Amino acid sequence: MLMDSKDNRKPQLDKNKSFLQSVGHALEGIKRLLLEERNFRIDLVVAIIVLTFAIVMKISINEWLWLFAAFFSVIGSEVLNTVVENVVDLIVGHHFDALAKRAKDVAAGGVLLSALFAVIIGMLIFVPRFIALLN
Numbered sequence: 001m002l003m004d005s006k007d008n009r010k011p012q013l014d015k016n017k018s019f020l021q022s023v024g025h026a027l028e029g030i031k032r033l034l035l036e037e038r039n040f041r042i043d044l045v046v047a048i049i050v051l052t053f054a055i056v057m058k059i060s061i062n063e064w065l066w067l068f069a070a071f072f073s074v075i076g077s078e079v080l081n082t083v084v085e086n087v088v089d090l091i092v093g094h095h096f097d098a099l100a101k102r103a104k105d106v107a108a109g110g111v112l113l114s115a116l117f118a119v120i121i122g123m124l125i126f127v128p129r130f131i132a133l134l135n
């Protein structure tokens, strides 16, 4: 099991005793995503750039909604991909397995599809504005 060598707390195996404890573990999960998932960090950098453009270009509330839908679609599929990778590695370890490959490839395909969705949303919102700026 993956454990932080600096973590001296007693390992927890039973259910969370409070809402705060649940939130603490969820934040630990987000920290793992930030520290260990390069693609997740790239998504965040791209999101910050896009959000900056959105603020500068004063996009409409509807466009903001689509932008957030695209953002959370990518983040959601990235999280699912990470879960699949970790669970598959936990089960098969470091050796080739056709089912492990299928599960990981399908999860990666989900990320690609949601990224495509985000690119389409981004283009629909920003391309007309860039063209207007050039004219």
Ligand SMILES: Nc1ncnc2c1ncn2[C@@H]1O[C@H](COP(=O)(O)OP(=O)(O)OP(=O)(O)O)[C@@H](O)[C@H]1O
Pocket: 039, 081, 085, 092, 093, 094, 095, 096, 097, 098, 100, 101, 104, 105, 108
């Ligand atoms: N145990 C395995 N058996 C067969 N193929 C595997 C296995 N582990 C990984 N692969 C193949 O390698 C690819 C990359 O593996 P993995 O998703 O673990 O790497 P990653 O660099 O973390 O990927 P990502 O870029 O999605 O974060 C998988 O999509 C799959 O095709």
